[in-house]
Amino acid sequence: MKKTNILQKIHGPADVKGCSMDELKILSEEIRQALIRRVTVTGGHMGSNLGFVEATVALHYVFDSPRDKFVFDVSHQSYTHKILTGRKEGFTEPEKYYAFSGYTTPSESEHDFFKIGHTSTSISLATGLAKGRDLKGGRENIIAVIGDGSMSGGEALEGLNNAAMLNSNLIILFNDNEMSIAKNQGGMYENFRQLRETGGKAENNFFKSFGLDYYYVEEGNEVETLISAFEKVKDTKRPTVVHIHTLKGKGLDWAMQDKEAGHWAMPAAFDLAAFAKMERYETLTADFLLKKMESDPTVIAVSAATPGATGLTQEFRAKAGKQFVDVGIAEEHAVAMISGIAKNGGKPVFEVFSSFLQRTYDQLSQDLAMNKNAATILVFSSGIGGGDCTHNGMYDIALIGSIPNIIGLAPATREEYLAALEWSVEQKNHPVVIRVPKVVISDGKTIAFDDESAVKGKIVKKGSKIAILGLGDALPLAKQAAEALDETVGVNVTVVNPMCFTTLDKDLLDELKKDHDLIATVEDGILDGGFGQKIAAYYGADPVKVLNFGGAKRFNDLVPAADIAVGNHLTAELIAEDIKNHMK
Amino acid sequence: MKKTNILQKIHGPADVKGCSMDELKILSEEIRQALIRRVTVTGGHMGSNLGFVEATVALHYVFDSPRDKFVFDVSHQSYTHKILTGRKEGFTEPEKYYAFSGYTTPSESEHDFFKIGHTSTSISLATGLAKGRDLKGGRENIIAVIGDGSMSGGEALEGLNNAAMLNSNLIILFNDNEMSIAKNQGGMYENFRQLRETGGKAENNFFKSFGLDYYYVEEGNEVETLISAFEKVKDTKRPTVVHIHTLKGKGLDWAMQDKEAGHWAMPAAFDLAAFAKMERYETLTADFLLKKMESDPTVIAVSAATPGATGLTQEFRAKAGKQFVDVGIAEEHAVAMISGIAKNGGKPVFEVFSSFLQRTYDQLSQDLAMNKNAATILVFSSGIGGGDCTHNGMYDIALIGSIPNIIGLAPATREEYLAALEWSVEQKNHPVVIRVPKVVISDGKTIAFDDESAVKGKIVKKGSKIAILGLGDALPLAKQAAEALDETVGVNVTVVNPMCFTTLDKDLLDELKKDHDLIATVEDGILDGGFGQKIAAYYGADPVKVLNFGGAKRFNDLVPAADIAVGNHLTAELIAEDIKNHMK
Known part of the structure; x- marks a missing residue:
């Protein structure tokens, strides 16, 4: 045979x-x-x-x-x-x-x-x-x-x-x-x-x-x-x-x-050596936590069955000892548990994939937010992405955006991320969700946040007439679109890093509308219920025009990321073109 | 002693x-x-x-x-x-x-x-x-x-x-x-x-x-x-x-x-006799289902531990027999199960309280919506309401609004509700969520929906300059506000029943903007991520002004419903006044 x-x-x-x-x-x-x-x-x-x-x-x-x-x-x-x-x-x-x-x-x-x-x-x-x-x-x-x-x-x-x-x-x-x-x-x-x-x-x-x-x-x-x-x-x-x-x-x-x-298994073409050398938020987070744990026995890292993929490696777990807990596949339990840990004096940091956080809407609302316990949730693999529709990370902003009391932050740089994390772990007043960016961008400026500054938008580039708000991972795209407009239209476009996606920085928004005719928002998430729609509603009765860029409400299954980006006009050229068309 | x-x-x-x-x-x-x-x-x-x-x-x-x-x-x-x-x-x-x-x-x-x-x-x-x-x-x-x-x-x-x-x-x-x-x-x-x-x-x-x-x-x-x-x-x-x-x-x-x-236990002051005589959506639904079940053995009513409170009384259950299932406190299971029932030829109708539907965001998305199975979910006790913050029903529109493939309907009258229910149970293409209104209002016009008409907005009163969109339960309030404006401002205000809160009727919206300067939305739900913000975003680049009325993002605990209404400007007078102020 x-x-x-x-x-x-x-x-x-x-x-x-x-x-x-x-x-x-x-x-x-x-x-x-x-x-x-x-x-x-x-x-x-x-x-x-x-x-x-x-x-x-x-x-x-x-x-x-x-x-x-x-x-x-x-x-x-x-x-x-x-x-x-x-x-x-x-x-x-x-x-x-x-x-x-x-x-x-x-x-x-x-x-x-x-x-x-x-x-x-x-x-x-x-x-x-x-x-x-x-x-x-x-x-x-x-x-x-x-x-x-x-x-x-x-x-x-x-x-x-x-x-x-x-x-x-x-x-x-x-x-x-x-x-x-x-x-x-x-x-x-x-x-x-x-x-x-x-x-x-x-x-x-x-x-x-x-x-x-x-x-x-x-x-x-x-x-x-x-x-x-x-x-x-x-x-x-x-x-x-x-x-x-x-x-x-x-x-x-x-x-x-x-x-x-x-x-x-990673694909054969995957360059493990290069990956190991790359600075990644997973590693930055694990290092941050281990350092915290050394001096503070109440800090605890929590995973729901995916520690390795979020940087909580076997080595990390060995070092963290009792300051790490994996609850297995039990995201609902994890969210309720971190609320209890925070209530009884601990400083829990729950690392979870965006798509799996969907399991916990009610626990986020009732067990955590309603009780205002100071737990930190780090959301990995957020964003519209490509891949299988079952693992898409584009829903978290909308999901969290309708829950009172949670502060949702979308840092754009390494320094902002670490400042947000440090602030979140040490503050005592709010449940905080941090959308972990995908690619590490560093501007070298060491910063620190307090309760007030953490949730304030930051003007990255001050111009007039047109402003683009680029949330978290979408900030580089916002910058590129602004550059494209600067060149072709000849205006100096304002670029804003909104940082917080759950509540609006109204002072900043009121300031912007004074000398801007069009405000565009760019987010790496679904449009419906997202950050941009909050901005559109805020300016609803003002003459300023608002354009929202983000993901259409659709299950994208195995559509290449580049095609999704083009379909949603999430490229610098298409954003610039849309804005230009609306300035006419 | x-x-x-x-x-x-x-x-x-x-x-x-x-x-x-x-x-x-x-x-x-x-x-x-x-x-x-x-x-x-x-x-x-x-x-x-x-x-x-x-x-x-x-x-x-x-x-x-x-x-x-x-x-x-x-x-x-x-x-x-x-x-x-x-x-x-x-x-x-x-x-x-x-x-x-x-x-x-x-x-x-x-x-x-x-x-x-x-x-x-x-x-x-x-x-x-x-x-x-x-x-x-x-x-x-x-x-x-x-x-x-x-x-x-x-x-x-x-x-x-x-x-x-x-x-x-x-x-x-x-x-x-x-x-x-x-x-x-x-x-x-x-x-x-x-x-x-x-x-x-x-x-x-x-x-x-x-x-x-x-x-x-x-x-x-x-x-x-x-x-x-x-x-x-x-x-x-x-x-x-x-x-x-x-x-x-x-x-x-x-x-x-x-x-x-x-x-x-109901309060002593509760008038049980009057309640028993009242026409209620719970009873209308149960009667509708029993009649369906008589001729169609594939119709099945599903509850998660709250059959009585949603009108699926002990008498109903006895009559429905195998065409009723209570899954106990297990809302996640219920949503996945109805997806399976629909996939294998059944016509499931799941009755659930708004607040408890929160348990099922991921099941709604992954088990049901992604698979486009034709199950019907009836959401009871929706709305901002008063009472304990743990049971508030104001989040469902936002919750469902970010999930692709689900059709969310908010009928305003008895006739619309029954038409929506009939359509939903018999159609084969969509998961449908129907927000059950609280008070039965009947206009006597028998209607029927098909795939196209079910999701279309309906012009209740055609005017110009100002339009108010009153979603579902909020339609009477929209009408009252329009009347108040008709009298005081002397314009004929358009009133619209949007019906569908998950996707926009763009034809209607494009029509409205031709002869209206201000469009207000009124919904009995949270503003953040809600229906109104979708409208504001749709008109973001148009000169038409948009005002959203709904619930602020806040846990209201034991605040009297009337105070919440005033605080959110959800009275006819306050809505009319806000609109008037923005028309100046």
């Missing part, structure tokens, strides 16, 4: 069903090698996919997709599913490596039911599919696939509790690879360990305590064992958990050895 | 500690009678407070508040705590019945640590207090009090999982009265039942499976038993659950018999 002849003949799930057990084993190994080759080049979720090859093969062997419906949590483990459902070339043909999303995407295939990129949603979505089926009188199997890391998220736990109330078919395939992105956090993980060590027979069973039927499969990377386990639960009339034990990163030494690093 | 002499001498926790066991029993009964008298007059959370009298007395007897810190979930059971911590007169002196908030409020007392009114937050907040304590090297006890209803919320479950990681003192007092607001929902409640029936020795223990220490106390309304249980766990060095079994509504026959009704 030739080693590569099985994958070659797989064009859809029916071909998987036609394989013998031996062929399925070979197929799994071929898929694993294809994944390693492809993800090494493109980057992507390496560890989670390598661990879930056999289970995916077994799922498609036993169940009948798309009649039977799979819902993949985060869907960062769905590469094998894509290979088996007509999208093989995205993993085997280098010229098509970028043809498909890294997540399930209904527009790609009838085998994908949801666009998914956030964690902990699969059980609830699958429960909905099951309810829909029951209303129509259908009989298909609904299968939610969820990893152990995702299980700590509130939505998943609400889902477990409610799934148990279905008096009908729902299979929750619990893919336990003993890892979240970083180490798992929380009491449930001790229970999962006990379940693994006892072959599912531990004294207390987490899943049974939620009222679910339960099966344990130790050999989560053996396709034949998985097939017989899945056949046993197929067409079950009860919500049932199948707990399988898999090996994250299986087949790739470095990913198995450092599972945190192996979670997400 | 005189029956009323104990409560008289209680001025703070120290006085509780000075009581004998017999006196504590009398005290508990005196408090219970005071609660019944007071809540019967004022309205409020009756059942939860009556069940938690003895436990609160025992807490203050055993622990040393405010050094030891209590965090009450929802804090709707904190009345006895208020009585014992210097706020007795709010419950014993009729003229002071309205002096204190119905929730814990730090500005009232050093014994309250957080303003709390949403569910499922206590464990995370308390974990934060414990972390803060540990950073400072403190030794106080931290006690979270949480009911069984609140335990199903994602934030509480994230909290449980993380609380277990504390290697220090945290006591979770689990107040199990076998009820949420309505019946509890979910698999965990079967486990709680088993724990109650076995005296805490069931085969699987929900709390132990989260890694927490656990004690069971059956006699949750016996003060002496509770004291000895609390003394056992005081100063524990491990996160520990004390599961107590209490009787919701204890001491009040009607509240014990109908626990759902007894959860929240």
Whole structure:
């Protein structure tokens, strides 16, 4: 038997069903090698996919997709599913490596039911599919696939509790690879360990305590064992958990050895050496915090499962000791917890990705802002960006902008960022959200903020007639647009760094309107509900014209960042042109 | 011993500690009678407070508040705590019945640590207090009090999982009265039942499976038993659950018999007969749904623990059968689930309070909107209103306004509401959020919407120079302001019902600017990020003036609605005056 002849003949799930057990084993190994080759080049979720090859093969062997419906949590483990459902070339043909999303995407295939990129949603979505089926009188199997890391998220736990109330078919395939992105956090993980060590027979069973039927499969990377386990639960009339034990990163030494690093592989073209030398806000922040911690035992850094990606490296964590806490995937808990820490005398700094902060609107409002506790939240990966629409960071300004009491700052330079951070950590009066810029720009001027100066806009360049307000990361663009106008129109354009995006610097705005006819705002975020619209409303009854530049309200999926910029007129030339047209 | 002499001498926790066991029993009964008298007059959370009298007395007897810190979930059971911590007169002196908030409020007392009114937050907040304590090297006890209803919320479950990681003192007092607001929902409640029936020795223990220490106390309304249980766990060095079994509504026959009704008592002055006769959107909706369900088995009504308050009465639920589902306190799950139901052919209608929809920003965005599934969400109790700041409904327009793909409608009349609902349930292309108006206004014109007309603004009165856009509930106010201007300024003011608050009717706006100099927007919601700011931004570069009327960004706590209206210029006279001043 030739080693590569099985994958070659797989064009859809029916071909998987036609394989013998031996062929399925070979197929799994071929898929694993294809994944390693492809993800090494493109980057992507390496560890989670390598661990879930056999289970995916077994799922498609036993169940009948798309009649039977799979819902993949985060869907960062769905590469094998894509290979088996007509999208093989995205993993085997280098010229098509970028043809498909890294997540399930209904527009790609009838085998994908949801666009998914956030964690902990699969059980609830699958429960909905099951309810829909029951209303129509259908009989298909609904299968939610969820990893152990995702299980700590509130939505998943609400889902477990409610799934148990279905008096009908729902299979929750619990893919336990003993890892979240970083180490798992929380009491449930001790229970999962006990379940693994006892072959599912531990004294207390987490899943049974939620009222679910339960099966344990130790050999989560053996396709034949998985097939017989899945056949046993197929067409079950009860919500049932199948707990399988898999090996994250299986087949790739470095990913198995450092599972945190192996979670997400950088593309081969990525210049790690250059990256390591680059000054980055992640490192600046970690250094700042470690220095603070040395002299102040009440400073504490908080992460929700993404410490490494926000600069809280394993080295940082070792040094910080008890002054670091990872809550796992539990952003809601994190925001409430930092409110409590601040209330009881601590100085918490929560580092979070913009897109995941979306989980916490109510906690930001009720647990934190309403109580005015002095916690700091650092928002990473803000901005319109390109990439997958599930991870877009363009909503945070609007999200935070409608919550009273929170001070939202968007520093533009290294010095402003560090001054904002220092001020925020030491002040006692406000919850503060700082939008961390993406590229470090330094003007060398050491500055310090106090309660008053932190929220004031700064005039970067004083001119007249036209003013451009460039918020945070958008300040360089505002400057470039001003330069373009200076040259072509021959006016001296004012440039302002507004700094605070949650309340307006009315003194400055009143000053500006005296000798400016047009005020433009530029922000790296959605227009609707954003900073610019507050400015437009403030000047609503004044003769001064206002133009807002920012992101249109639209989910941009895999649109190149440059195209999004042009589409939104977020280039210096297009901004200058629009302004020029309105000055006529 | 005189029956009323104990409560008289209680001025703070120290006085509780000075009581004998017999006196504590009398005290508990005196408090219970005071609660019944007071809540019967004022309205409020009756059942939860009556069940938690003895436990609160025992807490203050055993622990040393405010050094030891209590965090009450929802804090709707904190009345006895208020009585014992210097706020007795709010419950014993009729003229002071309205002096204190119905929730814990730090500005009232050093014994309250957080303003709390949403569910499922206590464990995370308390974990934060414990972390803060540990950073400072403190030794106080931290006690979270949480009911069984609140335990199903994602934030509480994230909290449980993380609380277990504390290697220090945290006591979770689990107040199990076998009820949420309505019946509890979910698999965990079967486990709680088993724990109650076995005296805490069931085969699987929900709390132990989260890694927490656990004690069971059956006699949750016996003060002496509770004291000895609390003394056992005081100063524990491990996160520990004390599961107590209490009787919701204890001491009040009607509240014990109908626990759902007894959860929240209406004030004595409330005219139930008039209320029953009133035409209300809750009833209109329930009738609409039942009629739909008769002919269409795929229609399903969804609630998250508040069916009664949104008109999905016990009678409705009995009639709807499988076409109704209560997910308990689990709003995140609800939104993901309705996305799944819609994806698999169902027609879900989720009824939710504005304030609780805040829990679901990310689910609205990722699970629902990104997938464009045709689910309907009906938002009740929207608007600036008065009352407690924790339940304010003024944020929903801004919240939803920044999420792509969702169509948000704000009908103003009975006919528009029913047309919007009919259209939403039957269309297949959009997630739709309908802001349910508060007072039924009928113009008798039967109408129907289609995909195009549903989102179009409607000119209510055609004039010139000045136009007022009154969104949904604010339309009557817009009309009154227009009338006031018609009389005093002598112009014929245009009045517009914008209907859709998530996208702008640009044709209409372009038409308006041709013959209007000033356009005012009026909305019953926060200004920041709201509908009016979108209008101001749209006209930013036009000469037309824009004035936005709505709620300032501020937590209004127990401010009378009329004062809030005046403060925000949300009266016909003040709107007319502002407009007049800007027309000069």
